[in-house]
Amino acid sequence: MGACGILPRIIGQGRAAELLYSGRFMTADEGERWGFFNALHPAEDIDLAADRLAHLLADGPWFAHGITKTMMNQEWAMGIDEMIESEAQAQAICMATGDFRRAFEAFAAKQKPVFEGN
Numbered sequence: 291m292g293a294c295g296i297l298p299r300i301i302g303q304g305r306a307a308e309l310l311y312s313g314r315f316m317t318a319d320e321g322e323r324w325g326f327f328n329a330l331h332p333a334e335d336i337d338l339a340a341d342r343l344a345h346l347l348a349d350g351p352w353f354a355h356g357i358t359k360t361m362m363n364q365e366w367a368m369g370i371d372e373m374i375e376s377e378a379q380a381q382a383i384c385m386a387t388g389d390f391r392r393a394f395e396a397f398a399a400k401q402k403p404v405f406e407g408n
Contacts, residue, residue, distance in 0.1 A: 301326050351389040352407040 297306040301324040321327040331339045357380050365373050388408045396403035
């Protein structure tokens with residue numbers, strides 16, 4: 291069901307091999323350390339953590355997020371040379387947006403950018 295192809299890409303070949311050959315379960319702490327999970331939160335903090343992440347994404351450069359998502363999905367099937375070229379083109383597209391200009395100006399002024407999605 292894809293575990294042999296996906297798991298090594300997430301946690302590495304050695305760790306994936308150990309789990310797949312032994313049949314043991316990965317603990318939550320291992321999963322976070324190995325990059326399988328981004329973070330662990332106590333149950334009572336889940337809503338707050340999710341809300342913070344949602345606001346972080348919503349307040350960010352939406353257009354660039356969309357390009358990043360597209361690139362991440364497409365690059366699974368690319369070789370390294372093709373990846374580099376695709377990302378160079380994606381960067382050029384993103385650098386032509388108003389959000390890039392706002393981010394650059396905010397960086398130069400040592401301020402937080404306010405993105406508008408264009």
